[in-house]
Amino acid sequence: MPPPSKKPFLPPTSYTRQFEPAAPAAPAPARPAAGAHAGETGWLPDLVYTGDTFEEGLAFFADPLGRITRFSREPADLAAARRLPGQAAMPGLVNVHSISWQRALRGRTEQVARNVEPIAGAREAATALAQRLTPEDIFETARMVFTEMLLAGITCVGEFHELQNRPDGTAWPEPHLVADQVLRAAREAGIRIALFNVATLRGGHGQAPETAPARVRAASIDAFLRETEALRAAVAGSLPADEAWIGVAPESLARVPVDAFKAIGTYAHAQRLRVQTRVARSAEDVAACVAEYGRGPVAVLAEHGLIDKRLTVLHGNQLSAEDSKLLGTARAAVGVCPLSEQNLALAAAPVEALLAAGAGVVLGSESQGQVDLLREARALEYGLRVAQGRRPVVAADAARTLFTAATVTGARSLGATGGALEVGRPADFFTVNLYDPSIAGADPETLLASLVFGLERRAVKEVWIGARQRITGGRHPNQGPIVGKFVEMQRRLWGKPATP
Template sequence: MSLTAQTYWAEHAWLNGVVEPSVIIGTAADGRITAVRTGVPAPPPGSVALRGLTVPGLANVHSHAFHRALRGTVQVGSGTFWTWREIMYQFAAGLTPDSYFDLARAVYAEMALAGVTAVGEFHYVHHAPGGARYDDANAMGEALIRAAAEAGIRITLLDTCYLSSDIGKRGRGVAPNRHQLRFSDGSAESWAERVSALADADHGSHARIGAAIHSVRAVPAAELRTVAQWAQDRAAPLHVHLSEQTAENDSCRSVHGVTPTRLLADHGVLGPRTTAVHATHLSAEDIALLGGSSTGVCMCPTTERDLADGIGPAKRLQDAGSRLSLGSDSHAVIDLLEEARAMELDERLRTRARGHWTASQLLRAATEQGHASLGWTEAGRIEEGGLADLTTIALDSVRTAGPVPRLGAETAVFAATNADVRHTVVAGRHIVRDGTHQLVPDVPTALSDAVAALRT
C-alpha cells in the first residue's frame, strides 16, 4: 500500500465508549493515528469529512471466503448442517488459486463496503483436488493474502490443520473423504512445515499468519498439541471450531470420555491467544474451562441461525472470563452490525429478558475485541498511536435518521445495516468513499463473475 499522511474530520466519533462531536483524526504515512482532537466545529482546509458516526474499523473474526458462493443456494428447502456441508464440498472442489483469488477479492471488497477493515480467514482448502500439492504448497493461502491486499483490508490468515473426516473409534481419526483430501497435509508435523514456510514469507504490512484447528473431529487428539505448540512458539493467534453441533460432543464423549472443550484443555489448546468459534453446545464445566483460561469466543449468529445450530451461551462465557468477538462465517450475509445486534437479540429470545450488553459493549466485540482475537492488538480503538482503521456509519438514512447524535452507538448497533456504511479507512487510506469502493469499482459484478465461474 502506498500511504500518505491525511487528516480526517469526523462529524461524530465513538471514542472509548463515548460519542463525541466534531473530531479531528490525524493519520501518518505509516498508517497510524497521530492525533485525536475533539471540538473542531468544521472540517479544516485539506481534511476529509466523514459525515455520520465514525467508529474503529470492524473486525470480521471468522470467515470462509468461498462460502460466499453458496449464498442463495443453501437457503433452498430444508436440511441440516450435514446436508449443507455436502453442498459446500461441491463448491470447494472447484476452487483453484486463480478462481479463489477472484472470489476472495470480491468477498473482501464486499466486507470493506460493510465497514470491515480486518478479516480472520479460517483457511483449509490448501491443495489441489485429490490432495496433490501445487508447485507452491501455499498457493491457495497466498491467493487469499493477495486478494485482501487488492480489496484494501487487513487479513489474519488462520491456516487450518484438517487431517481426518471424523474422530474414529479409537480417537486416531478416520481418513479424509474424497472431498477433504485437498484439505489435509497428512499429519500435524507436515502441516507445521508447510505453514512455517508461509509464515516466514514477507506478505506486507496488511497480513499476519495464525493457526487453526478445524475441530476435534478433523484433528486427532494426538496431533492437537503440535498445532498448539506451533502457535505458542510464534505467539500467533490460534482458532478452533468448537461444539458447533451436538454430534461432535456425542462422538467426543463416546471415544474420549470428555467434551471437546476438555479435550482441547488437556492438550494445551486453550489460552489467551486462542479463540473458540461458535461454542454453541457447552456444559457448565466447558464454560468454566474457556473463561478460566481466558480463551476468547467468536460468535457467528447469522450463520448459527442459518444452519439451525442453536444459540450459544455468550453471556455466560463473557461472565466466566472469555473475550467475545464476531464473525460472518458462511457469509449468509456480511454485516457485522447485524452480528452485534443478533448476539443481544438472540440472548433476549433465549432468556426472555432484555439488556444483556450495551451498544458500546457490542461495538467493542465488533472492533477492539475482534482485532485482539486476530492478533492486531494495536487496532480497534481511535487513539493516538493506534492503526488508522475507521468505519463511518450514516446517521441520516431511512434506518438511522431520528435519534439524537449522542445515541449514535445505539442507532448503529440496533438499527443500522451494512448499507449504512458510508466510509471505510484502512491504514489511513480511504478504501470506501461515500459508499463506493475505490479499488474494486464494481463489486457486484466481481462477485457475480467469481461465483458464476464456480458454478460452471
Template sequence: MPQLWFRSALLPGGWARDVRLTVEAGRIAAVAAGVAPEAADERHGIAVPGLSNLHSHAFQRGMAGLAETRGPERDTFWTWREVMYRFLDRLTPEDNEAVAAMAYAEMLEAGFTRVGEFHYLHNDRDGTPYAEPAEMAFRIAAAAQATGIALTLLPVFYAHGGFGPRPAVHGQRRFLGSRDGFARLVEGGRRAVAVLDGAVVGIAPHSLRAATLDDIAAILPLAAGGPVHIHAAEQVLEVEECVAALGTRPVETLLDGAPVDSRWCLIHATHLTPDETRRLAQSGAVAGLCPVTEGNLGDGIFPLEAYAEAGGRFGIGTDSNVLIGAADELRMMEYAQRLSLRRRNVLTGPASPSTGRALFDAALAGGAQALGVPAGLEAGAAADLVALDPDHPALVERDGDALLDGWIFAARSSPVLAVWRAGRPVVAGGRHVDHAGITARYRATLARLLA
C-alpha cells in the same frame, strides 16, 4: 499528513465531539478533540473503529444461498456440508481469489477492516498438493491486497475425517495434510502475506474431529506466539461423537488437554455445560461467535449471558459468509439471546445501558485479541476507521451510544459511508473503491462455476 475531521468519534475513552485524526504512514499520529475543522481537513460525520471479522471461510461466499433447498432428508449442518463439498469440486486458485475479493470488499463495506481467514482449502481438485503448497494462501493474500482489508491468516491443519480418528471422506480431500506438510503451509503463508501491511499469521487446528490432541501439541510451536483458532462444540452430534471417542466433551477436552489461553479463539463453542462456560471464560480465550451462520445452519444458541457474566470475551465472525454484515451479526447475537431467555437488552448492565455500545465494545476488543492486533482510535494505532452517515434515517437526531443502537437495530440499509484501512480510503459513498471491477470478476467466476 492527511487529516480527517469528524463531528463525533468513538475514542477509547468514549464519544468525543469535533475530532481530528492525523494520519501518518498508515497510523494515527495524533488525536485532537474539541477542535474546529481546518481548511485542509477532510470532513465527515461519525467515526467508529473498524471491527475485526474473526472467522471467515472466504470461498463459501460463492455458494451463499445454494443450500436453502430441502433435500430428501431433514436438513442439518451435515447435509449443508455435502453441498459445500460439491461446490469445491470445480474451484480453481483463480476462482478462490475472485470469490475472496468479493467477500472482502463486502466486509469492508459492512464495517469490518480486518478478517481472520480460517484457511483450509489447500489442495488441488484431485487432492494433491499444488507445486507451491501455499498456492491458495497466496490467492487469499492477493484478494486482501486488492481490496485493502487487513489479514490475519490462519492456515488450517486437517488430518482426519472424524473422531477415532476416522479416515477422511472424498469431499475432504482438498483440506488434508500431514504435520510436516502443515509446517510447509505455514511457512508458505508467511511468505504469502509478507507484501501486506499489518498482516498476522497464526494457526488453526480445524477441530478435534480433524486434529487429535497429539496433533495439536505437535503443531502449536508453528504459531510462534500468534493466534490459535479451533472449531469446537458447534453441533450436538459433534459433542456426542467426542464423548463416545474420548470420554469428554470438546471444550472440556481442550481445556484439560491443551494450553488454552488468551492467544486462543474457540469458534462457535455453542454447546457448553455451565462448568465449561465458566472455565472457558476464565481461560482468557475468546469465543468466536458467528450468529448469522449459526442461525443459518441451525447450530444452536451460545450461552452468552452466563459467559459474559463470568467475564468471558467474545468476538464476531461471518464464517460461511452467507450474509456479510457487522451489524447483522451483532443484531442476531442479541436477538438469539432475547428469544432464548425471553428478555430484552440481555447484554447490558448499569455501567453500559446501551445494547449497541455493549455489543460493539465487546466485539471490538474480543475480535482484535483473537486476530492478534490492538484496537481503537488512538495515537499509534493503525488508521482503521469507519465513517457512518449522520443523515441515514436510522441515525438522524441521535448522538453517542444511540448511534450504535440505531446502526445495529434500526438500519434497513447500511449507514457505512466511508472506510479507511491503514489510512487508505477503501470504501467511499458506501461502496468499495473497486466495486465494479471486483464484482465483474466475481460474476464471471460464478458464471463458470455454476454453469
C-alpha cells in the same frame, strides 16, 4: 450540528491498555490536510466514537505511517482537518471468522428436503463446491467477499484457509498457491487479513486419515507444520506485518487428534501465533468427543494445556457452564457467527455466561450468507432474547458490549493492531451518514444503540485503513470490475446467468 463540547478532552488511550500494543501501520497514507503538522492527515467528522461516547468538535490526526498521533479541539487543527460533514466516525469492525470461498454458495443451499440434517447438508454442498473451485475462482470469490466487508465497515478479517490441495488431494506445484490467491485478494481489496492455516487430518472422531475430504486433508502433522512455517516465513518476508499475518487452526478435535493438536499448539506458542478451532458446535459433536476421549472438547483442551489467551474457539453453541469457566479463566475468546449458525438451526452460544466468566466474545460471518457484522451482532442478541424470553441478554448495555465484540475484542482475538480509535493505533475507521433513514434523528447518547440495532449497510460512507481511503461515498474504487468478474465466475461455475 450542536456546538463543540466545552468539557476537557483526554486522548482515548486507557480503555484498551489491557490489549497488546500497536505495531506500525501500513505505509503510504492519504495526502495530509493543509495546516496539519508535518506529514499528518487529519479528519473532522460531526461525531467521533472514542470508546466511551461520541464526541463533537473533535479532530484526529495520523502520521505518514497511518498511526493516530493525536486528538484535538484547537481551532487551527479543526480548520486543518479534512471535514466530514454529516458523518460519524467509528473504529473499523473486525470479522474474526470468514470462509470466503463459501460466498459462491449464497442462495444455492436454501431449497433442501425437510428431513436433511442441517450441518450435514451444508457440509455436503460445501464439499461439492470445493471440488470445483480453481485457484482463480478462489481469488475472485475472496476479492468479492473482502470488498463486501469493506462496504460494511469491516477493516480486518480472520480467514479460515482450508482449501490447500488440488481436488484430488495432491499438492499444487507452486507452494502455497491458494493461500497466495487469498492474500492477493485481500491486498487488492485493501483489507487487513489474518490467514489461519487449517489442519485437517481425519474425517471425524475415531476415523482414519483417508476419511478427510481430499481438498483439505494434510498429509501428516509434520507436513502441516512444515508447510505452515514456510507460509509464515514467506508472508512475514513479503508483506507488512500488520497488513497480513498467519495463524493456525486445527479444525476441531474431531478432525485433529489430540496429540497432533498438541503439536500445533506447541508450534503456535513458539511462534506467538493466534489459534482458532471449532468447538461444541452441536450436541452430536460433544457426544462424539466424549465417546473418544471420555470428556467434552473444552475439557480435553484444558487437560492438555491448550487453552490460553491466544485461542479463539469457534461457535461453542453447546458449551457447558464449566466450559465457560475454563475459557474465561484462561481469557480465551469465543467466535460466534449468528447468521450462519441460525441458518443451520443451531442454538446460540451461552454468551452471557462466557462474558461473566471473563471470556471474550467476538463475531464472524463464516459462510457469507450475508456480510454485515452489525447485523451479526443484533442477530446474536435477538436470538438470545427469543430463547430466554427477556431483554437485554448479553449485558445491561447490550449495544456497547456488542460493539466492543465487533472491534476491540475482535482485534485482540486476531492479534490485529486496530479495534479502537486511540493514539498509537492505526487510523482504521469507517464513517456513517447521520442522515441515512436507518439512524436519522439519533443523538450522541443514542447513536451507538441505533448503529448496533438499526444501521443499514448502505449508510456506510467512507472506510479508511492505515489512513488510506478504501471506500468513498459508499463505493469501492474497483467495485465494478470486482463484481463483474465474480458474476462471470458464478455464471461459469453454475452454468447459468448469475446476478450481482
